[in-house]
Amino acid sequence: MDRRAFVRLLAATPLSSAFVVPKASSRNIPNYKLVSPYKVAAAPGIPGPYPGKVISVKSANCLDASGDHINAEIVAQMMTRGMTELTGDKDVRDSWRRFIAPGDVVGIKVNVGGYPWVISSPEVVNECIRNLMAIGLKPNQIYIYERFQSQMDEANYQRLVPEGIQIHAAEGRNERADNRRYDPAVYAEASFFGEEDTRSNMMRLISQRLTKIINIPNMKDHGATGVTGCLKNIAYGGFSNVARTHQHGVTHTYSFVPTLVTMEPLRSKVVLNIMDGLRGCWHGGPFARTKKYVFYPKQLWFGTDPVAQDKLLIDVIDAERKRHNAISIWDRNEKTLDFINGRNRDKDPNVNIIIREPAHVDYAAKLGLGIADLKQIRLKEFEI
Amino acid sequence: MKFLAFLLPLIFWSGGIETAPALKQAGIERIAVASDKADAWRKAGFEVVPMAEAELTARTKLLPPGAAGRPGLAAATGRPWVDANGWQFTRNPTGKFYYDLPKGRAVLAVAESSAYNGDAVLKIDPADVAEVGKMLAFLKTIPASPNLPLIADIGVIDDGSKLVGEVMNLLSRRNLLFKPVKTPSSQLKLNIQLGTKSYPKAAAADPSEFAQTVRRQLTDEARMIRIYGSEVVVARLTGDDKRIRLHLLNYGRREFDGVRIRLQGVFGKSEALVSGHGKTTLEDFAVIGQTTEFSIARMSTYAVIDLPRAK
Numbered sequence: 001m002d003r004r005a006f007v008r009l010l011a012a013t014p015l016s017s018a019f020v021v022p023k024a025s026s027r028n029i030p031n032y033k034l035v036s037p038y039k040v041a042a043a044p045g046i047p048g049p050y051p052g053k054v055i056s057v058k059s060a061n062c063l064d065a066s067g068d069h070i071n072a073e074i075v076a077q078m079m080t081r082g083m084t085e086l087t088g089d090k091d092v093r094d095s096w097r098r099f100i101a102p103g104d105v106v107g108i109k110v111n112v113g114g115y116p117w118v119i120s121s122p123e124v125v126n127e128c129i130r131n132l133m134a135i136g137l138k139p140n141q142i143y144i145y146e147r148f149q150s151q152m153d154e155a156n157y158q159r160l161v162p163e164g165i166q167i168h169a170a171e172g173r174n175e176r177a178d179n180r181r182y183d184p185a186v187y188a189e190a191s192f193f194g195e196e197d198t199r200s201n202m203m204r205l206i207s208q209r210l211t212k213i214i215n216i217p218n219m220k221d222h223g224a225t226g227v228t229g230c231l232k233n234i235a236y237g238g239f240s241n242v243a244r245t246h247q248h249g250v251t252h253t254y255s256f257v258p259t260l261v262t263m264e265p266l267r268s269k270v271v272l273n274i275m276d277g278l279r280g281c282w283h284g285g286p287f288a289r290t291k292k293y294v295f296y297p298k299q300l301w302f303g304t305d306p307v308a309q310d311k312l313l314i315d316v317i318d319a320e321r322k323r324h325n326a327i328s329i330w331d332r333n334e335k336t337l338d339f340i341n342g343r344n345r346d347k348d349p350n351v352n353i354i355i356r357e358p359a360h361v362d363y364a365a366k367l368g369l370g371i372a373d374l375k376q377i378r379l380k381e382f383e384i
Numbered sequence: 385m386k387f388l389a390f391l392l393p394l395i396f397w398s399g400g401i402e403t404a405p406a407l408k409q410a411g412i413e414r415i416a417v418a419s420d421k422a423d424a425w426r427k428a429g430f431e432v433v434p435m436a437e438a439e440l441t442a443r444t445k446l447l448p449p450g451a452a453g454r455p456g457l458a459a460a461t462g463r464p465w466v467d468a469n470g471w472q473f474t475r476n477p478t479g480k481f482y483y484d485l486p487k488g489r490a491v492l493a494v495a496e497s498s499a500y501n502g503d504a505v506l507k508i509d510p511a512d513v514a515e516v517g518k519m520l521a522f523l524k525t526i527p528a529s530p531n532l533p534l535i536a537d538i539g540v541i542d543d544g545s546k547l548v549g550e551v552m553n554l555l556s557r558r559n560l561l562f563k564p565v566k567t568p569s570s571q572l573k574l575n576i577q578l579g580t581k582s583y584p585k586a587a588a589a590d591p592s593e594f595a596q597t598v599r600r601q602l603t604d605e606a607r608m609i610r611i612y613g614s615e616v617v618v619a620r621l622t623g624d625d626k627r628i629r630l631h632l633l634n635y636g637r638r639e640f641d642g643v644r645i646r647l648q649g650v651f652g653k654s655e656a657l658v659s660g661h662g663k664t665t666l667e668d669f670a671v672i673g674q675t676t677e678f679s680i681a682r683m684s685t686y687a688v689i690d691l692p693r694a695k
Contacts, residue, residue: 175638176613176614176615177614177636177638177639177640177641178641178642179612179613179642179643179644179679180641180642180667180679180681182642184644184668184670184677184679185668185670191604194596194599195615196558196559196611196615197611197612197613197614197615198604198612199612199644240613241613
């Protein structure tokens, strides 16, 4: 996209419309101004070479009986099976070479908001790193990144990964005080609720340093998007000033999450999505401070199409909610809303802090980011 | 190079003469004290302005400047409540003001009154002496500039009412640059006169929403200044056809790392003077069409940026 190109997606949002929960059929989509000097790659990473294809590898033995401990050896087997089934190669190194070259600088986008129970598992991250090094990357070519250093400190990936792996965060804490690690030349601008700062800037690490990104989200519920899957992880996990899209029970994640994913060079650089479903969380997301809402899918998903994975994820989370007699993530009843006290949401799975917008996944498909039609999604399931 | 010493805010000091060493150590050399104590303070080596407490409080009282969050919202906007007095100085440039400042609020007040070139006396908490001294020392490093005219997008026809004052307050806090005018000015992009069909007084009953309406009418694209990366940094802008001077005041409690500024107009690259950091390079400086953008690496309490207009 040309610098300062102006994208008008649909009609403008009146600033004063913030306090009414919109019906799904009448959402307003703000005017987005997308600014980036970067051009789309000849073959952008999203949706990549395998649109609509999702490989699921399950193992009953990937966790111990308590669910607290992950078996790294089993995870390694799951990763090998998943990657080779995705690409059709016999040697897993050939599978990785389809996405990554020895000269690449690779960012592993983790999700650590669900610490301690539902984060991108260090065992999965470490297995990624092992495979990257097996095809010739040096540790200093590999970054593990998130937005907030305070969250990365909790997750403490350093304890498992090889020395020399770069740990990177854009901000110290979630306080909106650190902006220098965001790229001032790459941003999406929109006014959602009349906020003064209308820009969300891409992390400089993404725009200026990395050449490829591997996305490792979790199987999580999310209070705004419905699920914290692939799209949300790379969008809100790579740009500044995104919390402004939620206010008083209303969220603009429906359009903003997919819009951010369309931005270059992010879209071109994300080449692989590995959904970490060893553990999941069916309510209270993106956080998982207690095990109250944790469940155990014991699986990993592999693919290049983030939309297809997220479409399947919606059903996984909603099925688990149904199993616990909780309201659906599609529920738009304003009576479920309590945006004043977030603790009530944490106590009761039938309380929402925001009317969720899981249809952002369908909107992403409209923007060409992947396949959301379940009839076209090819899920292949394996068990080891 | 000339400096701004003659504009330094005046500290009202009620402490005894035994506190003189603390003031001197902080570099505070000019104070207002009660008339009966003036000689003693002069003998101690201070430049003294005699001022009775009643004389102080006869001035217009200003709020302790600062910002507070809005706790209790599960999905907060992140927009804190800002107490700022710039609109008072702008509305009444020849006014006489005073601050009665609790502990921890004096440094920003010193910067604020200086940025608006206001005639202000500050009654400060003794615990803030050292930090106030540092800010005063910083103000002395700011090069003198001629009395550059205020730059504004909006003219506000001032009827002297409290309601118009509240509108000015909100415009100022939202960086919607305004100046008080007697009649609508064709030099300005927008003119606001409360009580007219376009701006009925009832519309200003909610000043925050009123400011948003004005913002929509002006449009963000047309605004002389935008600030990104903070909701609590407030700008004052002066200038002529050769240069501009931009004052930035941070009403938050911590430094911001990388505040981005967009100005209408094409300017040459320069440096920022930032309290606590001194001369600072303007980062990621870029001229984009008819706008200029740059970042302040470390935005502490106060920054001053002089920029030449490009020919």
